[in-house]
Amino acid sequence: MNFIDHIRFFIRVTGKHIKPIPRSVIDFYHLTIVLKGSLTYRINGKEIIVRENDALLLPVGTDRERFYYPDFSDFIIFNYIPTKNSKISEPIHFKNAVNQQITSLLNTYPYKFFQANERNHYTGHEYRKYTAHEANKVKSIFHNLFNCILIDLYDFQNYRTKNPHVIEMLKYIDENIKTPLTLNDVSIATHLSKEYTARVFKKEIGMTVSEYINRQKLILAKNMISGSTLSLQEISEELGYQNYNYFSRIFKEHFGFSPIKLKNELKQY
Numbered sequence: 001m002n003f004i005d006h007i008r009f010f011i012r013v014t015g016k017h018i019k020p021i022p023r024s025v026i027d028f029y030h031l032t033i034v035l036k037g038s039l040t041y042r043i044n045g046k047e048i049i050v051r052e053n054d055a056l057l058l059p060v061g062t063d064r065e066r067f068y069y070p071d072f073s074d075f076i077i078f079n080y081i082p083t084k085n086s087k088i089s090e091p092i093h094f095k096n097a098v099n100q101q102i103t104s105l106l107n108t109y110p111y112k113f114f115q116a117n118e119r120n121h122y123t124g125h126e127y128r129k130y131t132a133h134e135a136n137k138v139k140s141i142f143h144n145l146f147n148c149i150l151i152d153l154y155d156f157q158n159y160r161t162k163n164p165h166v167i168e169m170l171k172y173i174d175e176n177i178k179t180p181l182t183l184n185d186v187s188i189a190t191h192l193s194k195e196y197t198a199r200v201f202k203k204e205i206g207m208t209v210s211e212y213i214n215r216q217k218l219i220l221a222k223n224m225i226s227g228s229t230l231s232l233q234e235i236s237e238e239l240g241y242q243n244y245n246y247f248s249r250i251f252k253e254h255f256g257f258s259p260i261k262l263k264n265e266l267k268q269y
Contacts, residue, residue: 003150006081007142010114012106014074023065028079030058031146033098033106037073041066043091050075055094055153062091076106078146086150097156099174101216102149105223109145114138140266144226148219161204165190169201169209177216180240183209218254221247225262232259 008028018039032039038051042065043058050056058064059082116139161167172189173181186209187197201209217239224235233244241247252258 002083003086003147004080004143005083007078007114007116007139007146008081009079009116010077010111010142012074012076012112016070016072018069018073018075020068021064021066023063025061025063026058026079027060029060029082030056030062030064031076031078031080031150032056033076033078033102033149035074035076035098035103035106037069037071037075039066039069039073039075048091048093050093051095053096053098055097057088057092057094057150057153059088059091078142080146092157094153094156097153099152099156101174101177101220102152105145105149105220108223109141111138111142114142137266141226144223148223151219163200163204165192165197165200166204169197170205173209173213173216177213177220178239180242181213214250215254217241218251221251221259222255222262225259226266232263235259 014036018037023042032041032050033055034050034052036052038049038054041048041050041056042063043056044063048056116135161170168190169186172186176185176189179185183194183198186201187194190197198209201212205212207215221235221239224230224238225232230238232248236244236247239247248259255262
């Protein structure tokens with residue numbers, strides 16, 4: 001699913017003495033992802049603490065205020081305009097939803113700051129203007145990156161389960177997503193039979209273990225194609241696919257276009 005129509009602003013903030021944001025009603029969608037520390041907001045009159053590994057998604061029309069935070073924090077803010085089919089009416093607090101895959105994706109990208117209208121960016125050393133070519137490339141990268149992150153966050157919300165076995169399965173898959181995972185691997189890691197693992201996972205998540213593993217791998221592959229210099233063969237191997245043709249086929253089945261088509265389109269920017 002495509003969540004983002006237009007990127008407005010991105011920043012990654014790391015350090016102490018986090019400045020407050022004055023109260024205002026926003027005219028864009030706002031996503032905060034906290035990797036370390038915590039942030040306190042007042043949202044529509046209600047105080048919300050966004051803790052480590054939490055995310056907060058706010059729609060247009062939200063009354064938002066953020067308070068000063070004196071201690072160390074590492075967080076991302078992403079402001080955007082959504083597609084028509086991905087709008088929400090109420091804020092969503094994704095508690096403990098920022099998994100290792102999301103963190104890895106964010107750490108892959110060197111950009112610390114981007115402002116679409118002015119085409120400014122910061123790589124951690126200096127601010128400078130993008131050329132039009134660079135701006136289009138970065139927009140495409142951010143577009144893919146945050147679409148995948150939002151998919152992961154919504155998946156966490158939709159697949160929320162109280163079954164401790166399934167929680168352990170999801171955690172194991174997330175932590176080992178770059179290995180050639182199988183149902184057998186998951187069952188051994190969780191000390192459960194293959195039959196029980198397959199049955200309870202399908203019941204709680206709504207798809208098979210293999211379907212879920214491939215889905216997560218392909219989402220990560222799409223971002224790696226967008227944001228890394230690795231060849232398609234190298235990306236395939238890094239994600240545990242020993243046969244590139246198989247990887248290419250299931251990638252196309254999932255996204256509707258092949259890995260090479262995506263890579264060639266990105267080269268045009």
